[in-house]
Amino acid sequence: MAKRVLVTGCTRGLGRELLEVFAETARVAGCGRGELELQAMRSRLPEARLWRVDLCEAAEVEQMALELQEHFGQLDLLVAAAGFMPPNAPLGDSAPDAAGAWRRAVEVNVLALAQLLRSFAPLMAPKGAIVVLSSRYGRAVAPGMGCYSATKWATEAMAKTLALELLAREVAVVSLDPGVVNTEMLRQNCQTEEELKWCAQQRSPEEFAQECGPFLLSLGLEDTGRNLTAPGSPESYFQTGVPYKDRPAWASGFGAFRASRRQARRYFISGVMLGSQKTLTEAGLAPQNYRQQISDVIRKADPEAVIVDPLEVVQQKAARENSNMDGLNSSTGAVREAFLEVVGLVQTCDVIVSHLPEASMGSAVELWEARKHQLTVLTISPMKDNWTIRSVTDHNFADLADFEANLSAHL
Numbered sequence: 001m002a003k004r005v006l007v008t009g010c011t012r013g014l015g016r017e018l019l020e021v022f023a024e025t026a027r028v029a030g031c032g033r034g035e036l037e038l039q040a041m042r043s044r045l046p047e048a049r050l051w052r053v054d055l056c057e058a059a060e061v062e063q064m065a066l067e068l069q070e071h072f073g074q075l076d077l078l079v080a081a082a083g084f085m086p087p088n089a090p091l092g093d094s095a096p097d098a099a100g101a102w103r104r105a106v107e108v109n110v111l112a113l114a115q116l117l118r119s120f121a122p123l124m125a126p127k128g129a130i131v132v133l134s135s136r137y138g139r140a141v142a143p144g145m146g147c148y149s150a151t152k153w154a155t156e157a158m159a160k161t162l163a164l165e166l167l168a169r170e171v172a173v174v175s176l177d178p179g180v181v182n183t184e185m186l187r188q189n190c191q192t193e194e195e196l197k198w199c200a201q202q203r204s205p206e207e208f209a210q211e212c213g214p215f216l217l218s219l220g221l222e223d224t225g226r227n228l229t230a231p232g233s234p235e236s237y238f239q240t241g242v243p244y245k246d247r248p249a250w251a252s253g254f255g256a257f258r259a260s261r262r263q264a265r266r267y268f269i270s271g272v273m274l275g276s277q278k279t280l281t282e283a284g285l286a287p288q289n290y291r292q293q294i295s296d297v298i299r300k301a302d303p304e305a306v307i308v309d310p311l312e313v314v315q316q317k318a319a320r321e322n323s324n325m326d327g328l329n330s331s332t333g334a335v336r337e338a339f340l341e342v343v344g345l346v347q348t349c350d351v352i353v354s355h356l357p358e359a360s361m362g363s364a365v366e367l368w369e370a371r372k373h374q375l376t377v378l379t380i381s382p383m384k385d386n387w388t389i390r391s392v393t394d395h396n397f398a399d400l401a402d403f404e405a406n407l408s409a410h411l
């Protein structure tokens with residue numbers, strides 16, 4: 001059965017071109033305010049159901065939902081493309097918002113979108129998808145773009161919230177950064193010939209829709225909650241946290257979360273316990289005095305430091321069970337439990353220091369966990385060519401003396 005698709009903002013730009021592409025294989029409906037544009041579309045696509053609707057008027061949106069339900073029953077794809085981009089203006093400027101750009105942007109990009117989602121989410125068929133058009137500025141910020149960004153970050157939050165809420169109904173909800181496309185919206189902020197020339201070099205809405213239309217029709221529940229980027233966009237658009245060359249990294253997304261400076265930093269001491277020996281006994285552990293040495297150096301550099309030592313954690317666990325390392329080691333179940341507990345502690349820390357005079361499988365897992373959770377990763381190892389170390393470490397110290405002399409520079 002042909003999919004049933006609704007596109008908002010279909011009178012021009014991305015919405016219009018997407019609707020045209022969807023109409024090749026799907027039953028389509030759309031809305032916008034421009035009557036002339038709607039008429040032109042009616043003559044091009046006589047089968048399409050088109051409404052003249054101001055999305056900022058809740059009653060009009062609810063009426064459209066009622067009529068769409070009568071017409072289609074349910075919807076398989078909703079693309080919320082309508083949007084407004086306010087003029088570029090510094091947030092830190094004292095000039096009043098004379099043109100009411102902030103109010104308009106919040107009305108169109110936030111409040112109208114919320115109303116649209118409230119009215120249409122109930123009409124979504126199982127395995128259907130909702131796509132809200134976001135922007136790179138919904139995931140990053142730039143000077144002068146504060147108003148647009150604020151509303152597009154709200155768009156991202158609404159998409160993720162709804163994705164959670166509709167999981168049980170098997171309806172996917174995603175946000176889509178369309179990349180840079182040469183539409184009226186892009187051109188409206190241009191002041192010079194040069195800037196208009198730049199716009200003309202960007203992707204045309206037709207090209208965008210040819211590539212992105214089939215992609216949107218293919219979305220499924222496995223995509224829900226994702227921050228999507230239109231196919232064909234530059235590689236860097238697919239990642240948040242990729243800094244613009246003239247801006248700090250945190251301007252491109254949240255960056256790493258970390259405890260506030262007032263909270264003491266937690267340091268995870270990782271390192272060889274058993275090494276490559278074949279059997280484990282408490283007495284047979286590799287020398288463990290490095291743990292105390294490392295802790296002392298850390299405390300000298302950071303007097304507030306909280307040390308998380310997995311050896312202590314395992315020993316305390318064994319003691320709680322009236323046992324010791326040897327006792328714990330005799331049960332694979334207990335070993336697994338202890339290992340998972342220790343590895344789970346990594347993400348509660350801010351810094352990992354791993355002492356690796358030789359290779360250590362347990363430490364490799366801890367280091368990987370630390371990298372995934374964006375800890376500061378410090379290693380102490382002569383194995384400077386080791387690929388695991390090179391891939392995860394923020395800095396490798398040659399030995400404990402190097403660590404003691406230079407730790408402060410790497411915190």
Ligand SMILES: NC(=O)c1ccc[n+]([C@@H]2O[C@H](COP(=O)([O-])OP(=O)(O)OC[C@H]3O[C@@H](n4cnc5c(N)ncnc54)[C@H](OP(=O)(O)O)[C@@H]3O)[C@@H](O)[C@H]2O)c1
Binds near residue numbers: 055135
């Ligand atoms: N173009 C880009 O490079 C780019 C980049 C990032 C994100 N985006 C996002 O992609 C979406 C589409 O952008 P675009 O470039 O196609 O913009 P556009 O050319 O300005 O088109 C905007 C569409 O939204 C509709 N619209 C605006 N306010 C409305 C309202 N109150 N009620 C009903 N419809 C309304 C407009 O229709 P009427 O005027 O007829 O009402 C028009 O069809 C937007 O959400 C935009 O933020 C675009």
